[in-house]
Amino acid sequence: MTFDTSTRPEHIQGILSSLDRYNPETVTIFQDYVQQQCENRTYDSLANLALLKLYQFNPHLTRDETITNILVKALTVFPSADFGLCLHLLPANALTEPPIDPFAEAVLKLFSLSRLLEACEYREFWMTLESDDLYADLITDCAGFEELIRLRIASTTAQSNREINRELLEGWLNLTADGFESFIKGSCGWAIEGDVVKIPLNKENEAKTTVTRENVKFDQFQRVIKRAYEQPA
């Protein structure tokens, strides 16, 4: 869950913290805000969930395109639970197989992308993304989608790896040659040595053995000491 509210405009904050979040008239404001997030590469999960809730209550106002945009935005913050939280607010028949309408089909496609990302099957993710033009249509509104996903893949990679085979990582990031090198050196700040990419140590990939020692408080001995005083010498 991402609670970065620094980019949230005041009028959105105003709606979210009042009962206006249930007012169907605010739908258009939230829709514009989703559009804005897509263009500016920002992300506001609470506002997006509020819009999905408005749709949930007022199905006649639903705009399929906005919902899929919200889902696409939620993909860019994996592995947080956001994508799932959005799905929970969709109509219950949105995930039935086979899909009942084109919208359900789009949702199912995005759901499969989300599962690939969560299962860390990055190479398959990119292959699936390129396998069908429908995917291209779905992500077209979300500026820098591929870049944002790459950054997330890089961060999960850095969690588990200190060194990784270059070819493997190229597949994960769907980048080769110059594009790969500039991403690794520029965006990630990692080093390439021959066919190995070296990732600097961080808190997550150190894997240091720790021993949690018992924390002994003086209070625990209170009774023993008291007894010692009370005991006749």
Place this chain on the structure above:
Amino acid sequence: MLAGQNFNGTNRHLREDSDTDDEVLASTLVEEALRDDGDYDDLESAGGSLQISGENIQQRLAAAATPLDFQAPLQNRFDSYDNYCTLFHFILNSDGPVDLELPTYYWAWDVIDEFIYQFNSFCSHRNAVARKEGGGSEEERRLLCDHPQTWGCYSVLNVLYSLIQRSQMNEQLAAIKKGQDPNEVAGEYGSRPLYRMLGYFSIIGLLRVHCLLGDFTLALKTLDDIELNKKAVFARVMAAHFTTYYYVGVSYMMMRRYADAIKAFSHILVYVSRTKNFQKNAQFDSVTKKNDQMYALIAICVALCPTRLDDTIHASLREKYGEQFTKMQRGGPDALQIYEQLFMSACPKFISPIPPDFDKPENNVDPSQHHLRVFMADVRNSMLAPTLKSYLKLYTTMDLKKLAAFIEVDPEVLRTQLLVYKQRSRQTRWIEGGLLEGETINTSDLDFALQGDLIHISEAKVGRRLVDWYLRNLAKTY
């Protein structure tokens, strides 16, 4: 007072059990009828003089807090809805605050609880009828179709929010938090027990409604002003205490914050197991079924996020769900079915806020199935984790290919599974502040890092605990 009459002779926890056999029900009915009579006498003596426009308000108050029969015909559900509407309208929209004594101190909880319960079961029933699963008659379908507004989501939320606003409850709680006198901000309404209690429990009610609708984020956000501890007001009413933690736990679980969910469930389960000997009353009975459900949920959470439980909880868990728990902990495809079964039996009956599509039964899906599907995506992702963990525990360094050969999977599959393991062990956990806040922590006692194909494994060990042992022996020798 149609509704009032029909309320007699039902029992809350039995009613939730649709499969209870009639014999038990019949014998309980007798007891229940006797008990109900007693309650009604109390009410009359508490405020017999209160009459509004010729109607007996006390009877309405009592009716509002009395459980509706599980199998009550549709007409009763409609009547009951009207009854609530009139009652809340009277409480909220009279000229100035209504002067009423609370029949009992837990009356306010009972009303909100029953109000939401009826809303919940009405929506579930309506959905089942539309799916043609509940065996609803044609007449029922028509009736439901013609009254889409009854038990509408907006009106239920409206009642809860209005009660909170009238009593200035959020302002009062904020004042308490800051150490100020809540009465200064309570206003004309909020300073009266009736409004104060209704307002307070409406917050818990909102938590529940949001959770039922699948909005788990908002559910937890609703409790921003309430501090979850034993001193909280809700802790004085056992059922409220219990319900709050159940829904908080479910919400955390659905947000994949298993560590927090386990903490919420074990808090209340420990509390119940310690106090059950003092709580042999009807209020406690209603808790029994939910209690078992929580054990099922905590089993799911612990299987997904291995955690050491309190000894008493662990023992009861083994007793109630031992076999399922072992299977889930072992992982693998066989476990999936167990997860599904436990989820469906232990989660609340999720609802959809809008009336179903009566013309196209095939278009209606049970909301619980929908949530299950989303939840299972995360469960499926963790099926290899137990096996992985059992192997990793044995080594400090290990070659990826060699381990892959042991587990009999492709080395690249193993690599992604390791990434998944790492990713899933990093969870947001609450430290302080609102329930949604938290920091990312490592929930696993096992950690590793890949250097090419070499796995470095580390363990977070807990040192021996000597102080307890030392103190106990010291006490013996003295």
